[in-house]
Amino acid sequence: MNRHLKSAILSEEDMDVEEPNEQEDTTPSMSRSRSLLSLFTFDVDLPHPSLVIVTRCENVNRNERLETMCLERRELDHAMSWLSTLGGAFSALGEKYEHFAYMAGRTSVEQFRLAIRLGDDLIVARCKLYYALSLIQRGYLSPARKIVKQQYDLAKNSVVVDNRLVRMCLGIWAKLKYEYAERRNKKNRLKIISS
Incomplete structure (x- = not known):
């Protein structure tokens, strides 16, 4: 599975991850997936209800x-x-x-x-x-x-x-x-x- 796709589809447990401090040393892939968490999210009715899709939209109405x-x-x-x-x-x-x-x-x-x-x-x-x-x-x-x-x-x-x-x-x-x-x-x- 591609790294960007992994960061876009997260399980509910991954949603509890806190935003890292700037002093913390993190790998680029970890910081990318955590920065995606700071964007707006919405639940989508998928066959697997434990999945949440993270979007880059700034407005949920969009x-x-x-x-x-x-x-x-x-x-x-x-x-x-x-x-x-x-x-x-x-x-x-x-x-x-x-x-x-x-x-x-x-x-x-x-x-x-x-x-x-x-x-x-x-x-x-x-x-x-x-x-x-x-x-x-x-x-x-x-x-x-x-x-x-x-x-x-x-x-x-x-x-x-x-x-x-x-x-x-x-x-x-x-x-x-x-x-x-x-x-x-x-x-x-x-x-x-x-x-």
Whole structure:
């Protein structure tokens, strides 16, 4: 175990150690762990209740805010996973039934809201693409085209190119082209039947 890690995790018996006098001769590792004891401490619910974690924070409220932020991030990630699974299922059913395509669109909007709270631009872009896919399934090709083009330009012009996002754009663009071709074929068939 590394020396710094040993000094950060102490048992309850170690917490009773008094601060050394400056005249006392101590080894560097001993003085470091004792200087850590003078900082604020807080108890953390760990599997082993005899452990206490020593932090360098000067304000306990900061620890509480940090804990709240970590828990919120975990819950948002968890909700994002569930919404992604649900949205994928609705999208698959949306290929055949328009109502499910609509539900997939609503799910992608909820994912979009969570992605904004998470502050992850790549997830925001993916949520927009999911929404564009829902629009394609419902027959709104023009707004979907604008969204896909915008996200593709964003993905290609970013500092670090995310290949996954680029491939998603290309895949949805291919579906969009297919739907445009199907629409043209349907119009041509109607012209032939009517003439």
